[in-house]
Amino acid sequence: MLPWAVRRTRLPLLSLRCVDCRSESATTGEGRFRVNANGKLLDVWLLVRCVSCDRTSKLTVHERAPVRSFDPAELDGYHANDQGLVAARLLDPLLARRNRFTLDWAGAWELDAPSGWSDEAWPVRVEVAFDDPVPVRPEWLIAQGLGFSRSEVARRIKSDTPLRRTRSTGFSFTVMPLD
Structure with a gap:
């Protein structure tokens, strides 16, 4: 069995309309949170920036949440702009x-597929794992990973999951030998 992995290379862009320039793309940039205290209640926002006009907007993460409801490590992560926490919230x-x-x-992900798979005994079983919920069509991913055309994928690939339906979770398939 060959392991393949779909990995994030950067945080994805957001499809979010800018109120100033009406552009549809925004980014988290370096990933920053804003925490605002109002008595014993906290508001937490993730700051995003329009790629076209550079306007900063806020995405509500927590709104009027009691301070005691936060895990201390999570609250420290918001104050320190922890990049793992930025990714976790953005992918939520x-x-x-x-x-x-x-x-x-x-452009925010890559396929990590080992080369030299043709040395394996036929048929070859491949297990695809996703580190993040990247939506991709298995048919396209297999064609890219193996260097096959889509028609060759249809002929030589056997899978229990539909190959033409977009997925963001792991799956497996079998590469059959040439007839």
Whole structure:
């Protein structure tokens, strides 16, 4: 069995309309949080910047949350602009739904596939793992990883999962030998 991995190379862009220039792309840049205290309640925002006009906007992470409801390590992460916490919040589907944005993964990921797979005994079983929820069509990913055309993928690949449906979780497939 050959292991493949889909890994993030950078944080994805956000598809979010800018209120100034009406552009559809924003970025988290270096990834910064803003924490505001109002008595014993905290507001936490993730700051994003428009790629076209550089306007900064805020995505609500927590709104009017009691200070005691925060894990101390998480609160320290917000204050220190922890990059792991930035990525975790940005990839959270609830945050995306609440703030009405989608992620644009174009150019933000890579496929780590070992070469020399043709030396394996046929048929070859491949296991694909995703480090982050990158939406990609398995058919396209397999074609890129093996250097096959899409028609050759249809002929030589056997899989339990539909290859034409976009996925963001792991799957496996079998490469059959040439007839």
